[in-house]
Amino acid sequence: MKTWIDTLNVYQPGLPIEEVARELGISDINNIIKVASNENEFGPSPKAIQAMNECTNQMHRYPDGGAYYLKEKLANKLNVLPSQILFGNGSNELIIFLSHLYLEPGRSLLMSEHAFAVYALATKLYQGELIQAPMKNLTHNLDAMLNLIDSRTKIVSVVNSNNPTGTAVKPNDLEEFIQEVPDHVLCVVDEAYYEVMPKDKQLDIIKYINSGKENLLILRTFSKGYGLAGLRIGYGIGSSSLISKLNKIRQPFNVNAMAQSAALAALDDDEYIEYCRSQICNGVRYLEKEFNKLGLETVPSAANFILVKTFNGNKVFKDLQKRKIIVRPMNVYNLPDYVRISVGTTEQNKKIIDAFSEIF
Numbered sequence: 373m374k375t376w377i378d379t380l381n382v383y384q385p386g387l388p389i390e391e392v393a394r395e396l397g398i399s400d401i402n403n404i405i406k407v408a409s410n411e412n413e414f415g416p417s418p419k420a421i422q423a424m425n426e427c428t429n430q431m432h433r434y435p436d437g438g439a440y441y442l443k444e445k446l447a448n449k450l451n452v453l454p455s456q457i458l459f460g461n462g463s464n465e466l467i468i469f470l471s472h473l474y475l476e477p478g479r480s481l482l483m484s485e486h487a488f489a490v491y492a493l494a495t496k497l498y499q500g501e502l503i504q505a506p507m508k509n510l511t512h513n514l515d516a517m518l519n520l521i522d523s524r525t526k527i528v529s530v531v532n533s534n535n536p537t538g539t540a541v542k543p544n545d546l547e548e549f550i551q552e553v554p555d556h557v558l559c560v561v562d563e564a565y566y567e568v569m570p571k572d573k574q575l576d577i578i579k580y581i582n583s584g585k586e587n588l589l590i591l592r593t594f595s596k597g598y599g600l601a602g603l604r605i606g607y608g609i610g611s612s613s614l615i616s617k618l619n620k621i622r623q624p625f626n627v628n629a630m631a632q633s634a635a636l637a638a639l640d641d642d643e644y645i646e647y648c649r650s651q652i653c654n655g656v657r658y659l660e661k662e663f664n665k666l667g668l669e670t671v672p673s674a675a676n677f678i679l680v681k682t683f684n685g686n687k688v689f690k691d692l693q694k695r696k697i698i699v700r701p702m703n704v705y706n707l708p709d710y711v712r713i714s715v716g717t718t719e720q721n722k723k724i725i726d727a728f729s730e731i732f
């Protein structure tokens with residue numbers, strides 16, 4: 373065995389509702405509010421639900437390994453070539469593929485401190501070196517990141533909006549950054565929250581790929597705005613040559629058939645996705661306002677969750693759990709004072725605020 377595997381950390385997901393229900397001795401899991409994993413509390417698009425129901429009797433078949441129809445439809449929607457898209461078992465899987473393609477001992481991945489943990493885990497998995505740049509006001513500090521790039525750097529990742537801080541960089545700053553990253557470094561822009569971002573924060577960087585930029589990869593997912601986290605499907609957009617290399621790393625059937633059907637239908641439901649986006653943006657503003665009224669500081673969010681500063685994130689996490697609300701403590705992100713809370717429905721948001729009012 374490779375004994376260094378013992379040094380790897382294990383990703384700590386949000387607590388499953390069933391586990392909390394067992395702990396609290398609650399039989400009806402509908403009584404529990406889980407706002408710990410940035411899921412879409414409005415659920416999948418009705419069109420996606422219908423598509424899933426309609427394909428259940430085909431589940432004895434292997435999926436289309438090339439995801440032909442889905443790729444065609446998405447390519448059309450994004451105005452890129454099908455050869456510029458690769459699907460993954462969640463965009464998390466694509467982060468693993470990238471690390472497989474670029475990292476080994478002596479090569480590094482550069483990311484921000486307090487940014488999405490999977491980049492760090494993937495780097496270690498391929499024995500790459502992890503370089504973490506300081507943030508500024510819990511936002512990516514793009515200048516500091518550029519300054520840390522050296523000849524060993526192979527990947528730089530910018531998570532926009534960032535998980536777990538919720539912050540987005542200024543669109544102009546990101547455009548400059550993309551152009552300044554040297555050619556020997558792949559610039560990954562993780563846009564997992566693209567569909568839920570306020571309109572003025574959404575930036576079209578696909579144009580750089582269309583204009584021939586080879587060292588840029590955009591990651592998006594159906595897990596957040598599209599509300600299909602359980603199906604595990606995300607995608608990367610990049611140059612055809614990069615995508616064809618990544619394509620060699622994946623398993624032949626890495627994206628399951630039901631996920632492909634649901635995603636195909638969800639892409640036809642702009643109206644629903646837009647409804648979720650506006651509800652979520654309103655929810656962020658509501659939570660911000662109410663937390664601030666309670667004297668709690670919040671971090672400006674361009675995502676479907678909000679980071680709240682308390683006196684002790686772990687304690688607040690436990691206090692909320694007793695009130696049947698699951699949030700995410702932030703010790704693993706080295707932000708022990710904070711909890712991260714996904715935006716829920718109007719009713720859920722109100723219950724969250726009521727629980728905080730009892731605690732504070």
Ligand SMILES: *Cc1c(COP(=O)(O)O)cnc(C)c1O
Pocket residue numbers: 410461462463464465488531534535562564592593594595596601604605606
């Ligand atoms: C949620 C999230 C992902 C996506 O995960 P999936 O594997 O597609 O479910 C990727 N990046 C960030 C920053 C995220 O927060």
